[in-house]
Amino acid sequence: GIPAFYTATGYGTPVAEGKEVREFDGRHYILEQAIRGDFAIVKGWKADWYGNVIYRHTAQNFNPLMAMAARVTVVEVEEIVAPGELDPAAIHTPGIYVDRVIQGNFEKRIEQRTLRAGGTDADA
Known part of the structure; x- marks a missing residue:
């Protein structure tokens, strides 16, 4: 930095x-x-054992920058793959900036739209 x-x-x-x-x-x-953070804990989508990380969707906004700015970076990912399985062009944070990779146990909750059965607002 x-x-x-x-x-x-x-x-x-x-x-x-x-x-x-x-x-x-x-x-x-x-x-x-410059102010430098001691730790960055970021969430990635996929990483290899060397700490090369790919983010998805809005996680691409600030996670790569925070990972590069901190003295120690811990990345929690959904999947850890073997080195060489990630497309080099898709890597957002190179492993040189990552100190630890942790595989998280994520519950993929999907919100369901529910509607009240008949009646008026007064019944609520």
Whole structure:
């Protein structure tokens, strides 16, 4: 990740005290250190023993980024496969960012639409 970045936000406030200040194009910026999470626990769809992970649907949004940003990443997946079974082009998080892979026991609940049998709202 990015260890630090310059931002104009906070310049001239108590937040800027003791921080490096630089000027770019006539504007002052302070150097902010990046915040790094200690742990990331993310849910994937499928992974191999080496930690290469594939996500499905909306899990592709932030899980890959969180896995790369944390010091230690634990991935819970629905299925663990042997190395070489995953299509390399489909891998969202390479194993270098994953410390542990756990196979979860997921209950696939499907919501069913139910309708009340005849009557009025007053009967409810």
